[in-house]
Amino acid sequence: MQPTTPTTPPSVLSARSLLAKNMICLRQARDWSQERLALEAGLHRTFIAHVERHARNISLDNLEKIARALDVETYSLLLP
């Protein structure tokens, strides 16, 4: 018998969705609020909130700031 829950291929998720998922996961693993991540990355709290809601087309430089704040390589934020 086949499992009833279909598996969605990772590539179906947009880059914005992947980023939001990974950011939230890494941020919560550190027990950081959005405010804390914003502070560590030198960005605004509402900017972090927008990125986590897929509402913002973030630039590469800001993606890199978030990665450094979370102490990961930039590409990790976009991993499926």
Next chain:
Amino acid sequence: MQPTTPTTPPSVLSARSLLAKNMICLRQARDWSQERLALEAGLHRTFIAHVERHARNISLDNLEKIARALDVETYSLLLP
């Protein structure tokens, strides 16, 4: 004795540098010109040229367009 050539950790390269390196590598592997990549990604040729010179702070949506044109996952463009 220590080896005389120091190895630079990949994380020293900026996200812009990694992107440029990977884009050029993948584009040339397909034998594509900047014009061809621009056409496939729905972007302007000078935009591609600027990204490949690290002169442009590309957005995530445009990064995703380039990845799709090159038929790779978005994160691959930022791999060290």
